[in-house]
Amino acid sequence: MKFNIKDVAKKANVSISTVSRVINQSKPVQSKTKERVLMAIEELGYKPNAIARSLKVKHTQSIGIMVPDIANQFYPEVVRGIEDVANMYEYTIFLCNTDLDDDKELKYFSGMEEKQVDGLIFMGNILTDRLAREMKKADMPVVLIGSDHPDLPSVTIDNTLAARKAVEYLLDKGHRGVAVITGKMKDPMMGRARLKGYREALEKAGINWKSEWVVEGGYRFKSGYEGARQLMMLEERPTAIFVASDEMAIGAMRAILEKGLQIPQDIAVVGFDNIDMSGKVYPSLTTMGQPMYEMGAIGMRLLTKYLQGEIVNDNKVVLNFELTERESS
Amino acid sequence: MKFNIKDVAKKANVSISTVSRVINQSKPVQSKTKERVLMAIEELGYKPNAIARSLKVKHTQSIGIMVPDIANQFYPEVVRGIEDVANMYEYTIFLCNTDLDDDKELKYFSGMEEKQVDGLIFMGNILTDRLAREMKKADMPVVLIGSDHPDLPSVTIDNTLAARKAVEYLLDKGHRGVAVITGKMKDPMMGRARLKGYREALEKAGINWKSEWVVEGGYRFKSGYEGARQLMMLEERPTAIFVASDEMAIGAMRAILEKGLQIPQDIAVVGFDNIDMSGKVYPSLTTMGQPMYEMGAIGMRLLTKYLQGEIVNDNKVVLNFELTERESS
DNA sequence: TTGTAAGCGTTATCAA
């Protein structure tokens, strides 16, 4: 049996407004009547209906999160960051997996709008114009995490700088033959930006670019594995590989180890992201870390600012990255 | 600017009821007027307000998911399973991280009730009586995944049988010195049940139980690492370790490798869960796999049955497990 | 300090 505010009003012998007032503490209520109301609530096991409330007050205290795939190592950590600060601000989160599918993204976004989320956090490799337009049209704040767009707030790191630093680290260790397994070329951040960083590092060091030393990967283990095998078949074998994601890097390491080669003696590898597992594999992975939890937390904090109507002066926050040196280099 | 059904009614020169009818296709509408309505919707960029709808129809097409920690390797995969079938049935999901904290569990559950979720999926190591009572009281279906309770539907595997099989596998390989790193003893499934399986296997094989060969772990990498170190310091060193979770097993492997020992030649290890990473580490991990994605998918499917008022004859589904043999054994 | 009543954006009943 489900009771509503009317039931408790009747039971406590007051009007529904005073019940509302004690629930929300929105206006003073005489302590005696308040007690009666509380009693009634207790006895009936009454729970306020947030849906009805939302309809009236025009906000839901819910926000949407769109991620490519929660089962992909990278995202759970940032979702956790989001969740933690969302809870501090009393928001609960709707989670959607887009699989990087444009239609799903559009559909879910629309669904979130209909469910009247107060705001939304979007993660995805590339933000289509179509979706960006929808986001602008919708009158709810959206913040991007890990990707970027001229007229939307976002939190990111400087991917090309981070990649450059990673490669420079390898160069500083004396490596001259540094190959790269990168993200998809159509992907601005993980693909092009990180490759650009690689190229910049080489240029600055006066090292020639060898096109056979750059292989385009996906993001998963398998493509790192295959990329490394391909690289090792070259007559001039690289002595180090910079890999644009940790999961690929772990795949690359396996390929190297299977070949009977030693890491880092024969080939050093440095990854990107610093997912949880990168410190746990053997050998542990040196990696250019993104502050995933912070990206989530800060992204959500940014969102709350819009939600609360605070003025925000900087809607593009770019966070620091940090190289974690481990055994693989 | 946000428009409502009234706005489109005015624009299309019809009543709000006919607008509602074309949106929901709940009653025939003359194709000509339907067209007008569709035009108006299009022009205004109207999106129906699901909150208002929910208030009226008394369901929200939302369900809640409570997990200990989405950043923990095990859960994203089952959440993904849940999500996929939830979407097939047009539900969207609220995600909550409980951190295994009783108060948070209670609080979030209450919050989900207020938000009028149509149902809820709970994951947690142990279901407190307090929470179980709340679940019974609430008039919404709840299904448990990975844990169990006499009067709640659930989907699990037979943890003690699975553990026994894992240990028997080791025994069959000729190991006589099989140690175990288990879950917390207060945890019925991952702790006691899996330890029980270990014991049963030993008994059946006529092998003596050595209390110094069982160490109680948490679930994380570190406790596996430490557990293995402890085990290796014994004067009679085990030749195999059964570890009650993959993450701990990966920690155990690292401890073994660091010690300069070989896996599986010196010590074999088999884990539990078959998380994604267990096939990617080096050496790859033999593990007793839980069908995580399926547990999620089937759990959600079970929930939809309650949601749709289907009669369900078996509210305790126990799934098959499967040993995946890899390099660590 | 308390109560009455309008209204939030829908759906659904009833009548036309």
Add this chain to the structure above:
DNA sequence: TTGATAACGCTTACAA
């Protein structure tokens, strides 16, 4: 096939 209108459970003027 369409339109008026009550109702869903709440908050919030406004009045008492």
